[in-house]
Amino acid sequence: MARTRIGSDRHKEYPPLKRIPTHVAIIMDGNGRWAKQRGLPRIAGHRAGTENLRRVLRACVEFGVKVLTLYAFSTENWGRPEAEIQGLMSILRDVINRELQDLHKEGVQLRHLGDLSRIAPDLQQQVLNAIELTRDNTTLILNVAFNYGGRAEIVHAIQEIVKNGHPPEAINDELVSRYLYTGSLPDPDLIVRTSGELRLSNFLIWQGAYAEYYFSEVYWPDFGKDALYEALKHYEQRDRRYGLVK
Numbered sequence: 651m652a653r654t655r656i657g658s659d660r661h662k663e664y665p666p667l668k669r670i671p672t673h674v675a676i677i678m679d680g681n682g683r684w685a686k687q688r689g690l691p692r693i694a695g696h697r698a699g700t701e702n703l704r705r706v707l708r709a710c711v712e713f714g715v716k717v718l719t720l721y722a723f724s725t726e727n728w729g730r731p732e733a734e735i736q737g738l739m740s741i742l743r744d745v746i747n748r749e750l751q752d753l754h755k756e757g758v759q760l761r762h763l764g765d766l767s768r769i770a771p772d773l774q775q776q777v778l779n780a781i782e783l784t785r786d787n788t789t790l791i792l793n794v795a796f797n798y799g800g801r802a803e804i805v806h807a808i809q810e811i812v813k814n815g816h817p818p819e820a821i822n823d824e825l826v827s828r829y830l831y832t833g834s835l836p837d838p839d840l841i842v843r844t845s846g847e848l849r850l851s852n853f854l855i856w857q858g859a860y861a862e863y864y865f866s867e868v869y870w871p872d873f874g875k876d877a878l879y880e881a882l883k884h885y886e887q888r889d890r891r892y893g894l895v896k
């Protein structure tokens with residue numbers, strides 16, 4: 651990932667916010683349109699989107715977000731052209747090769763959400779090694795949703811619950827949550843989608859039940875620290891009632 655795109659927002663002052671979401675989840679959308687606008691192939695958009703990860707990660711640490719979940723590859727994305735799929739696989743490989751040591755030094759704990767079994771065995775191993783290396787880090791938990799789908803996640807959780815012999819009367823919200831890929835992590839407080847699309851696209855459909863949502867017109871490669879701060883400012887204004895009356 652290039653380190654030069656951090657840009658002019660790096661030294662800017664951001665007034666402190668009264669309330670910071672513990673867990674932010676992002677649907678990183680608009681890479682293809684970003685590339686098209688510039689007459690570039692779609693994969694160039696994904697690469698630009700990848701460069702943006704570091705900016706957003708740093709900004710999350712600076713603003714005090716504790717868990718960041720990124721939707722990198724959905725179970726539906728297998729339907730894209732083979733070249734794009736392979737490009738996204740090689741981006742994942744490159745990110746691990748180039749960024750892992752720095753992420754580890756910065757205290758980032760990497761986790762994976764989804765089904766690894768469909769990706770190449772050596773890449774699966776790289777992901778597992780990265781998770782193992784960073785497992786005790788505490789600055790920020792970074793969940794990468796890769797070959798992830800919310801419905802598949804719930805189906806998988808039900809299968810595991812049945813396999814483990816839980817009787818029907820023992821099945822409740824808390825048990826189901828525990829069997830999801832997110833396990834004991836807190837639910838997302840804020841779910842952001844970039845690029846102006848107003849959909850969830852099978853992302854964290856269980857965990858997002860009481861999340862606040864923020865939709866930005868900005869394409870993901872351009873969604874930097876300023877844009878994230880703007881999202882956090884909106885979140886600060888939200889009145890979270892969880893179905894209750896105040």
Ligand code: FPP
Nearest residue numbers: 678679680681682683699700722741742794
């Ligand atoms: C959606 O944009 C984006 C994706 C399907 C891929 C997102 C992946 C990255 C940013 C790569 C880095 C991720 C990791 C952690 C390996 P789109 O292609 O649907 O854009 P469009 O709607 O404009 O076509």
